[in-house]
Amino acid sequence: MSRTGKGLTTANGVPLKVSLMRTNRRNQIRAFLLVAPLLLFLVIAFVMPILDMLKRSVDNPEVHTQLSRTVAQLQDWDGDSVPDEAVFEALVQDLKEGAAARNLGLVASRLNYEISGMRSLITKTARRTGRIESGPYKEAVLDIDEDWADIDIWRLIKRESNPYTLSYYLAAVDLKFDSNGDIVEQPEYLQIYQQLFVRTFWMSMAITGLCLLLGYPIAFLLANTPLRYSNLLMILVLLPFWTSLLVRTTTWIAILQQQGILNDIFVGLGLLDEDSRLSMIYNKTGTLVAMTHILLPFMILPLYSVMKTIPPYYMRAARSLGARPFLAFRRVYFPLTIPGIGAGSILVFILAIGYYITPALVGGQDGIFITNFIAYHMQTSLNWGLAAAIASILLFVVIAFYLIYNRLIGVDNVKLG
Amino acid sequence: MAVPSYATGPERVWYYVFRVICALIFLFLVGPLLVIIPLSFNAEPYFTFTEAMLTFQPDGYSLRWYEDFFTSSAWLGAIRNSILIAIASTLLATVLGTIAALGLSSRYMPFRNTIMALMISPLVVPLIISGAAMFFFFSRIGLSQTYLGVILAHTALGIPFVVITVTATLSSFDHSLTRAAASLGANPTRTFFKVILPLVTPGVVSGALFAFITSFDEVVVVLFVSGPEQRTIPIQMWSGIREEISPTILAVATMMVLLSILLLTTLELLRRRSERMRGLSPG
Numbered sequence: 001m002s003r004t005g006k007g008l009t010t011a012n013g014v015p016l017k018v019s020l021m022r023t024n025r026r027n028q029i030r031a032f033l034l035v036a037p038l039l040l041f042l043v044i045a046f047v048m049p050i051l052d053m054l055k056r057s058v059d060n061p062e063v064h065t066q067l068s069r070t071v072a073q074l075q076d077w078d079g080d081s082v083p084d085e086a087v088f089e090a091l092v093q094d095l096k097e098g099a100a101a102r103n104l105g106l107v108a109s110r111l112n113y114e115i116s117g118m119r120s121l122i123t124k125t126a127r128r129t130g131r132i133e134s135g136p137y138k139e140a141v142l143d144i145d146e147d148w149a150d151i152d153i154w155r156l157i158k159r160e161s162n163p164y165t166l167s168y169y170l171a172a173v174d175l176k177f178d179s180n181g182d183i184v185e186q187p188e189y190l191q192i193y194q195q196l197f198v199r200t201f202w203m204s205m206a207i208t209g210l211c212l213l214l215g216y217p218i219a220f221l222l223a224n225t226p227l228r229y230s231n232l233l234m235i236l237v238l239l240p241f242w243t244s245l246l247v248r249t250t251t252w253i254a255i256l257q258q259q260g261i262l263n264d265i266f267v268g269l270g271l272l273d274e275d276s277r278l279s280m281i282y283n284k285t286g287t288l289v290a291m292t293h294i295l296l297p298f299m300i301l302p303l304y305s306v307m308k309t310i311p312p313y314y315m316r317a318a319r320s321l322g323a324r325p326f327l328a329f330r331r332v333y334f335p336l337t338i339p340g341i342g343a344g345s346i347l348v349f350i351l352a353i354g355y356y357i358t359p360a361l362v363g364g365q366d367g368i369f370i371t372n373f374i375a376y377h378m379q380t381s382l383n384w385g386l387a388a389a390i391a392s393i394l395l396f397v398v399i400a401f402y403l404i405y406n407r408l409i410g411v412d413n414v415k416l417g
Numbered sequence: 418m419a420v421p422s423y424a425t426g427p428e429r430v431w432y433y434v435f436r437v438i439c440a441l442i443f444l445f446l447v448g449p450l451l452v453i454i455p456l457s458f459n460a461e462p463y464f465t466f467t468e469a470m471l472t473f474q475p476d477g478y479s480l481r482w483y484e485d486f487f488t489s490s491a492w493l494g495a496i497r498n499s500i501l502i503a504i505a506s507t508l509l510a511t512v513l514g515t516i517a518a519l520g521l522s523s524r525y526m527p528f529r530n531t532i533m534a535l536m537i538s539p540l541v542v543p544l545i546i547s548g549a550a551m552f553f554f555f556s557r558i559g560l561s562q563t564y565l566g567v568i569l570a571h572t573a574l575g576i577p578f579v580v581i582t583v584t585a586t587l588s589s590f591d592h593s594l595t596r597a598a599a600s601l602g603a604n605p606t607r608t609f610f611k612v613i614l615p616l617v618t619p620g621v622v623s624g625a626l627f628a629f630i631t632s633f634d635e636v637v638v639v640l641f642v643s644g645p646e647q648r649t650i651p652i653q654m655w656s657g658i659r660e661e662i663s664p665t666i667l668a669v670a671t672m673m674v675l676l677s678i679l680l681l682t683t684l685e686l687l688r689r690r691s692e693r694m695r696g697l698s699p700g
Contacts, residue, residue, distance in 0.1 A: 031525045038513040045569045046538070053554075244677070247654075247674060251670065262464055325428055353543070354542075402541050
């Protein structure tokens with residue numbers, strides 16, 4: 001290093017500032033290169049699937065690709081009367097082509113989500129368009145089924161001709177577009193999702209509350225017991241944490257079912273008659289008990305790590321200043337544990353709200369969560385757009401709580417075991 | 418926690434009441450796991466204790482459900498798949514995660530918090546969402562219903578554990594050790610293998626164990642991504658519980674509890690070794 005007129009430089013005459021920046025830059029690149037392979041992997045195996053799902057929740061390709069001619073003709077339609085001959089001619093051509101390519105099922109199902117009966121209307125019409133050789137097409141189509149004179153159907157086709165749609169999101173919260181394109185509530189008998197979202201939210205809150213109630217005393221005991229014993233007791237917390245989720249759900253079935261162990265004990269003790277065995281599973285109780293058991297360690301561990309840092313002499317000082325035990329606890333110890341309560345509660349809540357397996361196995365009819373409907377639409381009804389929309393809404397909720405968690409506690413402080 | 422000498426009468430009573438409450442909560446935590454072990458030796462196809470079991474008659478107990486497990490091709494195929502998938506995804510997650518953790522713990526790392534949040538996200542995003550998303554994407558690129566698809570999915574789920582444990586180990590790593598190695602003439606590669614690696618090994622191994630058990634236990638994502646070829650133990654249990662509820666599941670559950678005890682012991686030993694190597698405890 002030598003001193004020149006302008007300032008400090010390295011031996012080669014490069015200003016020190018520039019040289020330092022170069023080294024920093026090199027170190028940054030080196031660090032980034034180490035992270036890059038994993039980053040690339042996660043983008044392919046995790047981020048892109050999530051983005052793909054988000055796109056699918058608004059994706060609407062069926063009508064505008066499979067009924068392309070009809071859609072083009074409907075551009076100039078006034079929207080108030082039955083469309084004219086040109087539109088019907090386009091429809092017949094689209095249906096003929098679709099029937100030949102055997103891909104009308106997609107568009108038929110898509111339109112059927114919005115107006116039930118569309119699937120059969122389209123398949124029926126497509127089957128018979130083969131016989132229509134020449135015009136007038138309007139008359140011929142109305143001959144096949146006069147439902148085509150219904151303006152609502154044409155409005156639906158025009159509305160859904162957009163390559164992107166909000167219909168799935170609306171359906172996921174029990175709303176829909178009416179024939180004028182305004183957002184209205186679904187008919188009462190079709191409303192399920194709002195209620196399920198609300199139930200999932202409240203059940204998750206209840207589970208979080210139960211975990212806090214049961215976890216707080218245990219964390220307190222672990223943090224205030226000599227290390228020799230607390231290490232031993234910690235194993236009792238970690239063992240269920242490490243045990244398979246399915247195993248834990250299975251044992252609750254064995255314990256809680258009507259011919260299960262708990263009912264046997266109650267009957268054996270004479271507390272219950274043989275015929276009045278309690279149903280504690282395949283309902284809300286089953287979900288609450290099994291999920292509290294499964295998520296309890298996630299509450300205990302953050303609470304414990306916070307309580308561990310509270311010096312025991314704070315309580316003693318409060319006592320020596322004349323505070324009764326309860327007051328000392330409430331005014332001194334409890335406020336110090338609030339960060340742990342926050343961390344544990346948000347963690348348990350995030351995990352609870354997205355749980356699928358346990359509610360599906362022990363929840364019965366009234367203990368299931370919104371996640372069960374994602375699975376239902378993925379596997380049974382095959383309405384993937386709706387599944388993607390429900391999953392996306394759930395994802396936004398979880399991300400919101402994750403950001404709060406990150407702001408309050410920081411992801412760096414996540415501890416395991 | 419002992420009763421202090423200045424404790425008043427009600428406090429002494431509360432002290433014992435508190436102990437009883439804690440004992441009950443511990444029973445709630447561990448009891449269900451212990452109940453399942455004797456039940457798996459039931460001679461009858463019931464999920465509850467029979468008269469014969471309660472009176473300790475030898476013919477109330479049997480190994481028939483274990484025999485059932487070890488002679489069933491479905492279960493054996495599932496165990497083979499589970500082990501194969503868990504090992505492959507653990508290896509991948511451990512290698513990628515450890516290298517990334519080295520970069521993440523460098524103080525020059527740009528966008529550290531954002532990248533860290535992204536790497537933890539597979540742990541936070543509900544499994545059903547990851548499962549659905551991977552199903553959509555993997556069927557687009559032809560990975561659905563393949564071993565590779567399941568392995569990639571499980572690697573993504575295991576990565577947060579490896580990253581968390583290894584960065585935690587590295588955060589308490591004393592960087593003067595690498596400088597000492599360099600000043601003694603070791604090149605960076607030699608320093609990595611002779612100094613850094615032995616010290617972070619406990620973190621790497623416990624991260625790998627977490628990744629392994631995550632893959633071994635995982636059912637939601639497999640449910641979506643796998644085909645009939647890739648049935649794993651959790652899938653087999655899942656359909657067992659849903660369809661024909663047979664005590665074979667209890668035998669499997671017992672073996673899984675034993676497996677988790679084994680893993681837990683390994684982790685505890687690793688933790689002690691790591692503390693000893695850092696001189697944190699006299700060992």
